[in-house]
Amino acid sequence: MTAARRRPGQVPFLLVVPAGLALVAFFVLPTIGLVERTPWTDLFGLLGEPSVREALRLSLVCSLSATALSVVLGVPLAWLLARAPLPGRGVVRALVLLPMVLPPVVGGVALLLAFGRRGLAGQWLEQWFDLRLPFTTPGVVLAETFVAMPFLVITVEGALRSLDPRYEDAAATLGAGRLTVLRRVTLPMIRPSLVAGALLTWARALGEFGATITFAGNFEGRTQTMPLAVFIALETNPAAAIALSLVLLAISVTVLAVVGSRVFGGRRAPAAQPVPL
Amino acid sequence: MTLDTHVRLRLGALELDLELTAPPGELVVVVGPNGAGKTTLLRALAGLQPLDAGHVTLDGVALDDADAGVLVPPERRPVGIVYQDGLLFPHLSALENVAFGLRSRGVGRGEARRQAAGWLRRVGLAGREHTRPGELSGGQAQRVALARALAPQPRLLLLDEPLAALDATTRAEVRRDLRRHLDSYDGVRILVTHDPLEALALATTIVVIEDGRVVQSGPPDEVRGRPRSRYVADLVGVNLLEGTVRGHDVVLRSGARLTVADVPSPGDVLAVLHPRAVALHRGERPAGSPRNVWEGTVGALDFEGDRVRVRLDGPVPLVAEVTPAAVHDLGVEEGSTLWASVKATEIAVYPA
Numbered sequence: 001m002t003a004a005r006r007r008p009g010q011v012p013f014l015l016v017v018p019a020g021l022a023l024v025a026f027f028v029l030p031t032i033g034l035v036e037r038t039p040w041t042d043l044f045g046l047l048g049e050p051s052v053r054e055a056l057r058l059s060l061v062c063s064l065s066a067t068a069l070s071v072v073l074g075v076p077l078a079w080l081l082a083r084a085p086l087p088g089r090g091v092v093r094a095l096v097l098l099p100m101v102l103p104p105v106v107g108g109v110a111l112l113l114a115f116g117r118r119g120l121a122g123q124w125l126e127q128w129f130d131l132r133l134p135f136t137t138p139g140v141v142l143a144e145t146f147v148a149m150p151f152l153v154i155t156v157e158g159a160l161r162s163l164d165p166r167y168e169d170a171a172a173t174l175g176a177g178r179l180t181v182l183r184r185v186t187l188p189m190i191r192p193s194l195v196a197g198a199l200l201t202w203a204r205a206l207g208e209f210g211a212t213i214t215f216a217g218n219f220e221g222r223t224q225t226m227p228l229a230v231f232i233a234l235e236t237n238p239a240a241a242i243a244l245s246l247v248l249l250a251i252s253v254t255v256l257a258v259v260g261s262r263v264f265g266g267r268r269a270p271a272a273q274p275v276p277l
Numbered sequence: 278m279t280l281d282t283h284v285r286l287r288l289g290a291l292e293l294d295l296e297l298t299a300p301p302g303e304l305v306v307v308v309g310p311n312g313a314g315k316t317t318l319l320r321a322l323a324g325l326q327p328l329d330a331g332h333v334t335l336d337g338v339a340l341d342d343a344d345a346g347v348l349v350p351p352e353r354r355p356v357g358i359v360y361q362d363g364l365l366f367p368h369l370s371a372l373e374n375v376a377f378g379l380r381s382r383g384v385g386r387g388e389a390r391r392q393a394a395g396w397l398r399r400v401g402l403a404g405r406e407h408t409r410p411g412e413l414s415g416g417q418a419q420r421v422a423l424a425r426a427l428a429p430q431p432r433l434l435l436l437d438e439p440l441a442a443l444d445a446t447t448r449a450e451v452r453r454d455l456r457r458h459l460d461s462y463d464g465v466r467i468l469v470t471h472d473p474l475e476a477l478a479l480a481t482t483i484v485v486i487e488d489g490r491v492v493q494s495g496p497p498d499e500v501r502g503r504p505r506s507r508y509v510a511d512l513v514g515v516n517l518l519e520g521t522v523r524g525h526d527v528v529l530r531s532g533a534r535l536t537v538a539d540v541p542s543p544g545d546v547l548a549v550l551h552p553r554a555v556a557l558h559r560g561e562r563p564a565g566s567p568r569n570v571w572e573g574t575v576g577a578l579d580f581e582g583d584r585v586r587v588r589l590d591g592p593v594p595l596v597a598e599v600t601p602a603a604v605h606d607l608g609v610e611e612g613s614t615l616w617a618s619v620k621a622t623e624i625a626v627y628p629a
Contacts (some may be wrong), residue, residue, distance in 0.1 A: 169325050170364045172351040174378035188368040
């Protein structure tokens with residue numbers, strides 16, 4: 001027999017070509033392009049320009065607010081999805097995850113119809129509380145939360161599902177009420193996932209474009225966040241656009257590194273075991 | 278101070294209906310096969326699983342009474358649980374684990390830590406206060422789990438297979454310690470296990486449950502001497518035969534006759550004989566003093582160290598315990614036909 005000897009573990013050629021193509025075309029080239037065209041000498045000058053500084057500041061404030069809001073609202077939501085005897089759980093979960101697959105522009109339109117001045121809730125918010133959301137900074141926070149919160153909910157819900165509920169039982173038999181169990185056992189035990197979820201949420205909020213520009217517009221100093229500034233600057237000041245993009249890239253890479261080491265490499269919460277009867 | 282309970286609940290395929298009374302000072306060991314409802318019983322007592330009907334009463338106080346609409350939640354029951362795998366909180370140190378119950382029940386931080394340190398000293402873990410559970414050995418973790426359950430001074434202590442996750446050497450050691458700590462605890466103690474040795478070694482009362490029902494309960498000696506079901510007989514390692522008294526003999530279902538020394542009162546009876554009392558013979562039907570001689574086919578051979586348990590199938594199914602040398606000399610193998618003989622005086626008979 002003269003059949004070619006193929007060692008086990010050898011990678012098939014038919015897979016290497018498309019995989020390599022994807023890697024180069026979609027990941028390596030754009031990254032190199034951005035880094036290579038970065039005006040390194042002017043970098044700090046460009047980032048110091050008032051409009052750029054303003055966009056940076058607004059982006060940080062809005063994305064951190066959106067992350068905080070997502071944690072405050074998303075953790076209870078994740079808990080309900082994971083633990084409560086919820087009727088129609090599948091429908092509720094689909095609704096929660098919808099913003100992840102919805103085109104952000106459509107999300108922005110939907111937000112306008114809900115919270116706009118003539119919107120479902122918007123008209124009452126303005127009438128009763130004199131609160132106007134569209135085309136304001138709180139509107140940016142709302143748009144970013146809308147798009148980013150699902151990342152927190154699915155991460156935390158998954159962690160809650162894989163947490164052995166007997167830890168919570170043990171805490172209850174030691175005299176801990178529901179809230180004490182949540183505060184001293186459940187949340188600390190899912191902390192790595194909570195941190196990862198919050199980081200993903202923050203990264204998504206920071207990069208939000210479509211829903212923000214649709215719902216909150218593009219007003220410098222009020223609603224113009226970094227992605228919006230990049231888009232505008234591309235026309236007028238390409239160097240600034242590239243500098244801003246580099247900052248966003250650096251943040252994304254850092255988040256990925258931190259989340260990756262915590263969630264995919266680090267220790268996980270003890271998983272659920274089948275409960276013997 | 279007594280636990281009095283009648284647990285009735287249905288959970289999936291399991292239907293639990295068992296009554297249990299446990300006075301203080303007794304160590305009640307609930308033993309039964311997997312799926313018999315042991316853990317569910319403990320969960321019901323702890324308040325983690327509400328009853329469908331029946332009641333859980335501790336010291337005359339109703340903790341769960343389906344009819345009266347009483348259901349005390351787990352955090353307000355004076356109950357402590359030790360789980361099989363310890364279930365220590367992995368993000369807390371040994372000391373914080375033990376202090377958890379005290380803190381939850383309103384003891385101040387400093388006082389809780391002081392008491393917790395005392396408990397760790399008592400279970401022999403002084404110096405490991407700040408160790409995380411992940412860095413403790415199995416035996417150490419189980420000691421911390423015991424200290425954690427005992428620290429808030431529960432009136433009812435539940436132990437769910439506390440030794441099952443340990444290796445053989447550690448198990449003996451932790452069993453000894455466990456026994457010492459259980460002896461000095463004055464509340465009601467219930468331990469659940471599927472290990473008959475553990476049950477016989479620790480119990481003052483054994484409760485055998487099968488399919489959610491109590492099949493036998495009593496002191497270990499009584500359970501060992503007079504098993505009431507095949508499962509219990511297997512548990513304590515004896516042969517159990519069921520039959521009816523006819524004259525001076527006991528007639529088994531298969532028609533085989535059993536000659537016994539003490540003739541019991543008429544009716545259905547159970548007969549128990551130890552595998553050691555069964556002698557095996559090859560060839561012709563043996564002639565000798567034993568009154569009971571039956572033929573059987575070897576169904577299985579289990580080598581257990583210096584002994585071999587030979588299972589004989591036939592009109593009188595028996596297990597005989599012999600030496601490996603005897604197995605060799607007789608040429609016993611699966612499928613071979615042998616005679617078994619048992620002296621009448623080796624058989625204990627009691628009403629079914």
